[in-house]
Amino acid sequence: MYSISKIFTIVLFIEKYHLGWFQNILQDDTANAQKPIHIILIIADDLGFNDVSFRGSRQIPTPNIDALAYSGIILNNYYVSPICTPSRSALFSGIHPIHTGMQHDVIYGATPYGLPLNVKLLPEYLKDLDYTTHLVGKWHLGHFRKAYTPTCRGFDTHYGHWTGHKDYYDNTAEETNPEAVGYDMRRNMKVSYENFGNYTTDLYTEEAMKLIKQHNPSVPLFLTVSHTAVHSANPYAYLQAPDQVIQQFAYIKDPERRKYAGHLTYIFDTMVHKLDESCGLIVKTLHDYGLLENSIIVFTTDNGGPAAGFNNNAASNWPLRSVKNTLWEGGVRGAGIIWSPLLSNTSRVFYDIIHIQDWLPTLLDAIGQGSKIPPGVDGISQWDSLNMGQPSRRSEVLHNIDDKYGNLAIRVGDWKLLHGTTYNGKWDGWYGPSGVEAKEFVQMNTTIDTLFHSAMNSMAGIAFQEVLPNAVENSHSMTEILKEAIVICRKPNINTESNPCNLTAGESCLFNIKIDPCERNNVASDYPGIVKLLYKKLDKYREGMVPPLNKPKDSRGQPKFWDYKWTNWMDYIEPLPSSTMC
Numbered sequence: 001m002y003s004i005s006k007i008f009t010i011v012l013f014i015e016k017y018h019l020g021w022f023q024n025i026l027q028d029d030t031a032n033a034q035k036p037i038h039i040i041l042i043i044a045d046d047l048g049f050n051d052v053s054f055r056g057s058r059q060i061p062t063p064n065i066d067a068l069a070y071s072g073i074i075l076n077n078y079y080v081s082p083i084c085t086p087s088r089s090a091l092f093s094g095i096h097p098i099h100t101g102m103q104h105d106v107i108y109g110a111t112p113y114g115l116p117l118n119v120k121l122l123p124e125y126l127k128d129l130d131y132t133t134h135l136v137g138k139w140h141l142g143h144f145r146k147a148y149t150p151t152c153r154g155f156d157t158h159y160g161h162w163t164g165h166k167d168y169y170d171n172t173a174e175e176t177n178p179e180a181v182g183y184d185m186r187r188n189m190k191v192s193y194e195n196f197g198n199y200t201t202d203l204y205t206e207e208a209m210k211l212i213k214q215h216n217p218s219v220p221l222f223l224t225v226s227h228t229a230v231h232s233a234n235p236y237a238y239l240q241a242p243d244q245v246i247q248q249f250a251y252i253k254d255p256e257r258r259k260y261a262g263h264l265t266y267i268f269d270t271m272v273h274k275l276d277e278s279c280g281l282i283v284k285t286l287h288d289y290g291l292l293e294n295s296i297i298v299f300t301t302d303n304g305g306p307a308a309g310f311n312n313n314a315a316s317n318w319p320l321r322s323v324k325n326t327l328w329e330g331g332v333r334g335a336g337i338i339w340s341p342l343l344s345n346t347s348r349v350f351y352d353i354i355h356i357q358d359w360l361p362t363l364l365d366a367i368g369q370g371s372k373i374p375p376g377v378d379g380i381s382q383w384d385s386l387n388m389g390q391p392s393r394r395s396e397v398l399h400n401i402d403d404k405y406g407n408l409a410i411r412v413g414d415w416k417l418l419h420g421t422t423y424n425g426k427w428d429g430w431y432g433p434s435g436v437e438a439k440e441f442v443q444m445n446t447t448i449d450t451l452f453h454s455a456m457n458s459m460a461g462i463a464f465q466e467v468l469p470n471a472v473e474n475s476h477s478m479t480e481i482l483k484e485a486i487v488i489c490r491k492p493n494i495n496t497e498s499n500p501c502n503l504t505a506g507e508s509c510l511f512n513i514k515i516d517p518c519e520r521n522n523v524a525s526d527y528p529g530i531v532k533l534l535y536k537k538l539d540k541y542r543e544g545m546v547p548p549l550n551k552p553k554d555s556r557g558q559p560k561f562w563d564y565k566w567t568n569w570m571d572y573i574e575p576l577p578s579s580t581m582c
Helices: 004-034 063-070 084-093 122-128 200-214 243-249 255-262 272-288 356-366 383-388 448-456 459-467 475-485 528-543
Strands: 038-044 073-079 132-137 157-160 172-174 181-183 221-226 295-301 336-339 348-355 396-402 407-412 415-419 508-512
Touching: 038 272, 063 272, 063 295, 063 336, 063 448, 063 459, 063 475, 073 475, 084 122, 084 356, 122 132, 122 221, 122 356, 132 200, 157 200, 200 221, 200 272, 243 272, 272 295, 272 459, 295 356, 348 356, 348 383, 348 396, 348 475, 356 383, 396 528, 407 528, 415 528, 448 459, 448 475, 508 528
Parallel strands: 038 221, 038 295, 073 348, 132 157, 132 221
Antiparallel strands: 073 336, 172 181, 295 336, 396 407, 407 415, 415 508
């Protein structure tokens, strides 16, 4: 046995030589715990489900987005609203559009309404938590009065446009007819001509990089980069990309699809590659300036892609059915990723249902502020499910109830019910290209190994490997993730239906999305009890609905009355008392 004196000697030795070391460990852990968590939200506009190569399409390589996906979490049952304004309202508010009046169509440049001011937005919650907040790019949640614009809704700064789309070079937005053409580029509230003639995707990327470089890493940052890409522009040039970038996609035979491929790049790459390049540059800058290791990055589209000429665009939602502004899977199932070193369980595919309205509570939970999640939001925090693999608390999602269009859809578990459609059913089919099967669309060197090395050697891939060195070990690991991320239909001929669904005839159609993600086999007649159950769910949602807030266009808001600029015209025509203004 040790004597008391020997034990005392040992204790003194430990205190003398190891207490400082132990204190250093505690100090390091405390310092890490106190590091602010930065939130980077990247929104792609009208990006199709199949317009990213981590879904298996090799037509338009997206190595930076792929690196984000393979070292993060791919969201395979990720749902958005079918069109811009409703999705963005749900994203920033955490509230379903049927509860804010945003469920129908979009806000046009001369319509006098916006997302209600009594709805608190994510940047406002984060401002309360001492975050610095920036919006770069598209807004589309109302601007008829200053109070509805970004810098009055929680963002410290905004550089971008207020309306739903614009020309990528001259910054004009044309709506409905040539009379409704106005300049739309702002720095905060001031009209900005500083970068006239430069490509929009580049401008937004450069602005985001500048904000990151100027940011103090000890202060939490919320940066939203809301790209115009790949939304179509004005009628005189719907699809726009730098000519030198378009030439890189000469192997794509369809000229419009080739323009779309080039429409998303950065400077010398392309328009999906411009978007992809933008993601890479943003990630690289976060890493270079010491923010990446404590960041959460969310990448999302706002709605399904406009395929086959819809909106004069050429996206691909293959093999999902239909396009943007429909309630088929191709209209509401989006490309979504979350990446962060704070996540415990990454490099995987997440199969649980998640909706765009879930980001507000999820992100508040992620930064340790779950108690700040207001009781009135419809979104559900998915942080524990994403972080630790716990079962999701979301088992259903209301896609929409739009009584003006006369359509509705809901998914509960694996079952999805649809009734009514848009465009009289014109866009209720399937539209490619797949990006995989047609040899004329595929570069011969895009093997799995090549895709792996492209992703790992991209700007994002290099940065991620330094922060998460063992996230994706080899091409075999990536192949396994890729296999899980690809959505496959059970029959080779996707353009035929086992049991047709005719929404234009007033039918209610039922699909098992787990086994029939391409919505080919309408089983409503086989499961009338499930149809009845889902209608009861819809009736429950109707109880809390508010009417759509859409208003007719106000001719007084036409740009021709405001020096050919889109502006907050109502403040000048019907001014409010200064005490009620932002």
